Amino acid sequence: MGTLPRPAKRARLSEGHSNAELPEPPLKGVKLLYDFMNARELVRKNRETGKGGARLYEGLPADLAQYFQRHCCPNVHRWHDRTTSGLHHLCAAKHRWRLCQTDSERYALKQLFILNFAVWRFIGGTVLFASEVGFLPSWGKDQKAWIRQVVTRAYRHGRIRDLFTDAYKGPGAIRAELSAGDEDSLERVLYNRGPKQVRWAEPDLTFHTLVGKFRLIDRLWEESPSLVDAAAPNPQTGRVEMRRVCEVLSGLPYFGGTVEGRREPGFFAKELVQDLLDTPVFGHRSAVADRFSYSPAGPGALEGLRLIYRRRITPCEAVPLMLKLLAYAHKLWKQGPVNELELHDIQFMLCELQKYLHSGASLRDYAGPPCLQNLPLSLDFVQKRLEEALVLHLFTAKGEESGRIARELADWLGLRLHQGEEIRDGDHVVLREAGSGALLELVNGLLQPAQRKATPFRVEARSGALCGQEGFFLRAPNGAHLGPTSASSAWGAPAQSGRFSEGRELSVDVGKVSLGQAVVLCPKWQTNDSCPKCFKLSLRVRFERDILTKTLEDELLDLVEQVVRLKLGTDDLGQLCALDPGKVRARLIGCEPSWTDRPDWQTRSARLTGNWEQDCGSL
Incomplete structure (x- = not known):
């Protein structure tokens, strides 16, 4: 099978240049970066205050509002990112830490934090992948067999796109391979066998097969004691340095690269360290001494620096050049305390800024949270997850309140369950013609009776509940909004259609809308008295819950009831507990x-x- 080549001896990273030796950034470029960052953070704050739909983009310059409406862009602060917060929520690091009774257990758990975040990020990259794989208690043949089983099951059920992100090249390669592939593709991904096998060529082996990814995780697991030691506090200052951990990671392929004869940390070293900052590996983000002065720069950040400085940028120059940009925070950062802005935030947004300026193929359409995150539910799976949640004290459950327990369990696993029959902002629905009873799907951007399965739409309402008088939008999986395609009866959501435009805001002929209720759906502008003679474009439809989502909810509730009744006990206070x-x-x-x-x-x-x-x- 072979082994990964071991790199040359690691050398201590140098700053490369002093700040005085490097040019000052052009003010136009600096302002462009901070305008971009301020706008993105304002979107997050608007969402935090309860705004939805088009109101999310209030206060933004028109060009940036249009961009953020249409394309994916992470938050300025890594810890606000949806995937990051989801992985940390699932990990429950503080709760696991409290279960440790000895120093040896705490040391071993730190190694497991490193292992699990690396597996979750490098192999799958999604909360759903992490939920299904779970928190691995070790690394060996059993864990590798389990991951292969998870991938095989996802392939059989058509859920590969749910498990593997397209945000990273490694998971994205498997996502593309298995989404459009066949059994030979699966054999290649799982075991690198069959007619499509990779002939031991890198980077294809690591990007396109679990065999290659497992080899890399093997090496990471071997280095995990060194990583734990590198993250230990300085005996004199009590502070920790992420630079030391990045240097150890830089010795691993794909976590670092050779620049001018020495190893430099790379993109995945930066990603893994950022995940670990808020775990006991580092203690806490506030204990990290160099979070304002150090961050490895990925390829996207280097390109962002090139665009701002208008010159070629070497990896050795990245940190001091980013420090120069961070120095402008006290003048240009308007969306929070200056001392909350870390160097990684600059690195993070440089990567996003270059996507915005290039408007190239790397842009991903923003379609909101996935409408369906369906785990392969079984009695054993639910029993284990419920037992773990109870031992971690993530929630306490008295009696057999199965519905509440199911909702709390679903929240921990990253699932969203509907509550009641009222349709609310963020819910996913399918449409059924009230007359013919046909479910509707988008085919080439046009709405028509479903031949395969109905298209789920995400509700984007101005307030919490969908209210016809206020207007709302229905976002399709391609990121576009449903609406009339022309002054005819055709409805659709073409990929390049506008979002939050006046012509695509919808209304219904009732107040609050419930699931299964027949309503007349039409563009909101048709209800205005200013154009009484305009041609009436309308659909008589029923909003229904996606059948797969409904099945998932019913199955989860049923399994939770069985586990509570048959597999769990109660203590003296009547609280549910693991046997x-x-x-x-x-x-x-x-x-x-x-x-x-x-x-x-x-x-x-x-x-x-x-x-x-x-x-x-x-x-």
Whole structure:
């Protein structure tokens, strides 16, 4: 099978240049960067205050509003990013940390944090992938077999696009391979066998196969003790440095590269370290001494620097040049305290800025959160996840309130369940013609009776609930909004159609809309008295929950009820609890259960004699 080549001896990174040796950035470029950052953060703040739909982009310059409406762009601060927050929510690092009883367990758990975030990011890159794989308690053949099983099941069920992101090249390669591939493609991805196998050529082996990805994780797992040690606090200052951890990671292929004869940390080193900053590996982000002065720059950030400085940029120049940009924060950063802006935020937004300026193929249409994040539910899967949630004290459950427990479990796993029959902002619905009863789907951007399956639309309402008088939008999976395509009866959402335009704002002939209710759907401008003679474009439809989502919700609720009734116990206070908390604890933090984890009578193999004094005396 072969092994990954070991790089040359790592050298201590240098700044490359002093600030005095490098040019000052052109003010026009600096202002462009901060205008972009301020606009993106304003969108987040608008959402945080409850604004939805077109109101999210209030206060933005017109060109930036149009861009953010249409294209994906991460938040300025990494910890606000949806995938990042979802992975941390699932990881529940602080809760796992509290379960540790010894220093050796805490040290081992730090290694597992490194392992799991690397697997989640480098192989799948989505919260759904992490939810399905779970928190791995170790790394070896069993874990590799499990990941292969997860990928195989996703391929059989047509869920590859849900599990693998297109934001990273590595997961994106498997996403593309299996989305349009066949059984030979699956064999190549899983085992690198068959007619499509990669002939041990890099980077194709690592990008397109689990065999290559597993080899890299093998090396990372070997280095995990060195990474934990590198993240230890300085005995004199009590602070930690992410630079030291990045230097260790730079020795791994794909986590670093050779520049001018020495290893430099790369994009994935930066990504993994950013995930670990808010875990016990580093203690906490506030304990990191160099978060304002250090961040490896990925290829996108280097291109962003080139566009701002109008010159070729070497990796060794990236940090001091980014520091020059960060120095303008006290003048140009308008959306928060200056001391919250880290160097990584500059790096992050440089990458996004160059996408905005280039408007090239790397842009991804923004379609909102996925409408369906369907896990392969089974009794065993739900039982394990419920036991873990209870031992982690993520929620306490008294009695058999299965509906609430199912919602809390779904939230932890990154699933969104509908609550009640009222349609709200962010819900996903399908449309059914009220007359013919036909479900509707988009084909080449046009709405027509479904031949395969109905197209789910995401509701974007001005307020919480969908209200006809206020107007709302229905966003298609391609990111465009549903609406009339011309002054005819044709409705659709072509890929290049505008979003939040007046012509695509919709209304219905009732107040609040409930699932299954027949309504007349029409462009909101038709209801204005200013154009009484305009041709009436309308559809008589029913809003219904996506059948797959409904099936998922019903199945989850049913399984939770079974687990609560058959697989869980209650303590003296009537709270639900795992029957074997020691075993669950071992699974959560990757340790073998000790004798103190469970009452002795549950673990002893000796049979009871029936003599009360003798049996009790042995306990």
